[in-house]
Amino acid sequence: MPGPVQSIERAAAILRLLARGSGRLGVGEIATSLGLAKGTTHGILRTLQGVGFVEQDKASGKYQLGATLLHLGTSYLDINELRSRAINWADALAARSGEAVMIGTLLDGKVLIVHHVFRPDDSLQALVVGALQPLHATALGKVLLAYDTQAAAALRESVPEQLTRRTLVTPAALNREIARIREQGWAAEAEESTLGHASIAAPIRGYGGLVVGAISVAGAVDRLCPSGGHPDPALVEFVQNAAQMISRDLGAGRW
Numbered sequence: 001m002p003g004p005v006q007s008i009e010r011a012a013a014i015l016r017l018l019a020r021g022s023g024r025l026g027v028g029e030i031a032t033s034l035g036l037a038k039g040t041t042h043g044i045l046r047t048l049q050g051v052g053f054v055e056q057d058k059a060s061g062k063y064q065l066g067a068t069l070l071h072l073g074t075s076y077l078d079i080n081e082l083r084s085r086a087i088n089w090a091d092a093l094a095a096r097s098g099e100a101v102m103i104g105t106l107l108d109g110k111v112l113i114v115h116h117v118f119r120p121d122d123s124l125q126a127l128v129v130g131a132l133q134p135l136h137a138t139a140l141g142k143v144l145l146a147y148d149t150q151a152a153a154a155l156r157e158s159v160p161e162q163l164t165r166r167t168l169v170t171p172a173a174l175n176r177e178i179a180r181i182r183e184q185g186w187a188a189e190a191e192e193s194t195l196g197h198a199s200i201a202a203p204i205r206g207y208g209g210l211v212v213g214a215i216s217v218a219g220a221v222d223r224l225c226p227s228g229g230h231p232d233p234a235l236v237e238f239v240q241n242a243a244q245m246i247s248r249d250l251g252a253g254r255w
Contacts, residue, residue, distance in 0.1 A: 010036065011044050015053065015065070024062035079105060082204065082213050083115045085249040090117045090215065093242040097217045097235055099224065100125065101242075103204070104140040105213040106151060107132065111141045119219060134193065136160040136174060137167050139201035140214045142187035146178045147203055147211035166192045186240055187214075188231040190221050198224040200231050202243035205252035212250065215243050 013034050018025060025033075031041040045063055048054040052068030086103050094101045094117040103115040110132035118125045135141035135155055145152045152174075160169040166189075168174050181187045190198040201216035217224065217239055225231050 007044065010034070010040070011048060014041070014044055014048065018054065018063060018065050024057055024060060024064045026060070026062045030063070079112075079114050081250070082246075086115055086204070086213075086215065086246045089242045089245045089249075090115055093215070093217065093238055094118070094120055097238050099217040099219040099235070101215065101217055102128070102140060102199075103213055103215050104133065104138075104144070106135075106144045106148060109135065109151065109154060111135060111138060111144060111214075113140075114213070134161065134163070136169070137163050137189060137193040138216075139187045139189050139199035139218075140216045142177060142181055142189065143201045143203050143214040144211070145174075146181040146187065152178060163193050164191055164195055166190065168192065186236055188225070188236075190225045190229045190231075196221055198231070200224060200235055200239050202240045203247075204243050204250065205247040206250045207252065209252055215239060215246065 014030055017030060017033055027038055027042050027045065030036075030045070031038045034041070045054060045056075049056055049063075049066070052066045054063045055066040056063050082103065082105060090101045090103060098120060100119040101115075101117040102113050104111040104113050106112070111134070113128050113131045113133065116127055116129050118127075133141060135145050135151060137160075145155060156171050156174065160167070160174070162169050168177055177187075186200065186202045188198070188200045193199075197218065198221040199216045199218040201214045203211045204213040204215055206212040217235055221229075223232075224235060
């Protein structure tokens with residue numbers, strides 16, 4: 001049986017050291033702590049930096065854990081807790097609304113669908129768990145944009161794709177939409193992603209009121225938005241109630 005790979009063991013030791021510390025560490029500090037040569041330590045750090053596992057502060061030259069590693073460490077547990085807490089409420093929402101229900105969270109500038117309940121009828125439907133959807137053209141995505149300033153800023157710096165003639169793509173239009181969502185506490189879209197399709201979503205919050213995901217109903221535009229493209233108030237209320245119940249189960253309390 002092959003033995004352990006020394007370079008991987010050393011990289012793991014560096015990551016553990018950075019995770020244990022309260023601040024950034026320099027190459028010399030890391031090398032001394034682990035009994036490694038500075039050249040060896042620097043080479044490993046540069047490799048870890050290249051894959052996003054560590055970040056280097058430009059001013060001090062010191063290192064800390066990178067966002068990619070932090071995401072790997074929390075995303076699996078976060079997504080599974082979100083899904084497990086939401087399953088019963090998502091099923092109830094589908095039964096109450098008569099529409100498909102989806103739960104999504106932010107991933108790499110997209111909406112990752114982590115749970116999907118089929119519309120409770122006999123129609124042919126495809127499971128979309130694991131799919132990535134655009135932030136700017138879906139109700140789920142708009143909710144996440146409204147409560148994640150970094151995601152909103154990144155979108156404004158890019159060129160959003162015009163999926164239909166109704167898709168919001170200009171910074172002014174997206175800013176107005178985000179402000180409206182923050183004010184009313186829910187989002188909707190009618191044929192902005194797919195012709196004939198609409199969705200309504202509300203934020204799911206965790207501890208301290210932090211938005212960790214969103215829940216939506218999705219279906220035919222004439223059912224969800226029967227009055228000139230405006231969402232059915234009853235469906236909006238159903239979605240908001242489900243979001244609040246999931247948020248309560250996640251420990252959000254009152255916010």
